[in-house]
Amino acid sequence: MSAKLNTREVGDVTVVDVSGRITLGEGSSAMRDTLRDLIAAGKKKVLLNLSDVTYIDSSGIGELVSGFTSVANAGGTLKLLGLTKRVKDLLQITKLYTVFDVHEEEAHAVRSFA
Amino acid sequence: MASDTESTGILDQDYASTLESVDVVEADILKAAGEAGFGEDEQHGIGMAVRECMVNAVVHGNRYNKNKRVHVRVAKSAKDFTISIADQGEGFETERVPDPLDETNILRHSGRGLFLMAAFMDDVKVEKASPTGTAVTMVKSFPPQE
Numbered sequence: 001m002s003a004k005l006n007t008r009e010v011g012d013v014t015v016v017d018v019s020g021r022i023t024l025g026e027g028s029s030a031m032r033d034t035l036r037d038l039i040a041a042g043k044k045k046v047l048l049n050l051s052d053v054t055y056i057d058s059s060g061i062g063e064l065v066s067g068f069t070s071v072a073n074a075g076g077t078l079k080l081l082g083l084t085k086r087v088k089d090l091l092q093i094t095k096l097y098t099v100f101d102v103h104e105e106e107a108h109a110v111r112s113f114a
Numbered sequence: 115m116a117s118d119t120e121s122t123g124i125l126d127q128d129y130a131s132t133l134e135s136v137d138v139v140e141a142d143i144l145k146a147a148g149e150a151g152f153g154e155d156e157q158h159g160i161g162m163a164v165r166e167c168m169v170n171a172v173v174h175g176n177r178y179n180k181n182k183r184v185h186v187r188v189a190k191s192a193k194d195f196t197i198s199i200a201d202q203g204e205g206f207e208t209e210r211v212p213d214p215l216d217e218t219n220i221l222r223h224s225g226r227g228l229f230l231m232a233a234f235m236d237d238v239k240v241e242k243a244s245p246t247g248t249a250v251t252m253v254k255s256f257p258p259q260e
Contacts, residue, residue, distance in 0.1 A: 024169050025133045057165050058226040066223050086158065093233050094226055095215050 003027035003053070005034045013045040013110045014038055015081075019052035022060030031060070035067040035078075044076035045113040049106070051082025061094060068100065077101075081109045121196065124150075125188040131176035131201075136168040139186055143197060150190050151256065159234030160195070160254055166227040167199045167250050175201030175248055193255060194236070200249035208240050 003020040016034060021027050038046055048067070050056075056064075064080075071078040079101040083091065091097040103109035124146050129135035144161045152160065168184065176182035182202040189196050212219045214226045232238045235252040243249040 023165070024136070024173070057162065057169070058224070058230055059169070061226060062223040065221050069221055090230075094229070095220055099220065 003030050005030055007034065007038070010047075010106070010110050013047055013113050014043045015047045015049055015106070015110075017049045017052070019054075021055040022053060022063065023055065023057045024059035028059045028063045031063040031067065035063075035070060039070055039074045039076070044071075044074070046071050046076060046078045047081050047103075047106075047109050047113075048078065049081045050087055051084065053084065053087055056087055056090060061090065061096065064100070065096065077113065079103060079109055079112065081106055119191060119193075121189040121191040123187070123189050125186060128183040128185050131172045131178050131180065131182050131184060133169075133172065135184060136165060136172060139168050139184075139199075140165045143186075143188055146188055146190075147195060147254075150195055152195070152254070153257075156254065156257070160197075163231040163234045163238075163252055164197060164199070166230050167197075167252065170227050170250075171199055171201035171203075171248070174206070175203030177203065195254045195256070196251065197253075198249060198251045200243045200247055202243070202247040205242050205246065205248050 003018055003022045003026070006017045008015050008017070018031065022031055035046070068078045081103050083102060088097065091100065101112065103112065125142060129139060140161050143164045144157055147157045147160045171184045172178060176184065185200045187198040208228065211228055212222070212225055214220070214222065214229045219225065231252060236255045237253040239251045241249045
């Protein structure tokens, strides 16, 4: 299954629920398009919920990194929520785990933007 | 009885330079790895390495050229599982690939494929293919028997 992304607002935080596989092709371009649209709409607080992401490859990691830097360059913040063990392992071996602000609980993550 | 070094071919096939081929090869090798006795985590790592290698071959090597093929071979011996993936591209120097863990590269969009192959496999060798292209050989050893 390719990635599916749904966007919702929790207060002034935009939560993007991502599910499926973020790999080169449809998955990574869906992520890129969604984040580009959020930046264009002026969203400054973006929380990517990856708890239903079953697989991510280096292209998917690239999109996370690009999203992180693009949101930051637009004056906002992108944080991650609900990493599965495999996604967490992948971010750790690529030394990206400490680059992102990662949360386990949505309420806690939303409050952290304040 | 087969010796440790005697290997049996599992797959030997050419594929089109498409993203669909990436999915097909990943699925076929995952199935073969499972049948060879690798556990779930090892299968995941093998699948990841295969996907990264196939993407490199299709996207960076053959550049989606419909006239170029990706040749995939898989073999197993008593001690390991070997995957060879060769493209027909222009080739590249591994020394020129920036270290993705270097501070200056950590936020780069791309350049992690080769690193991930090495992270998930026990041995990765990158060579020039003949007459042109890149041949990557990746080996995963079977875990020691209890």
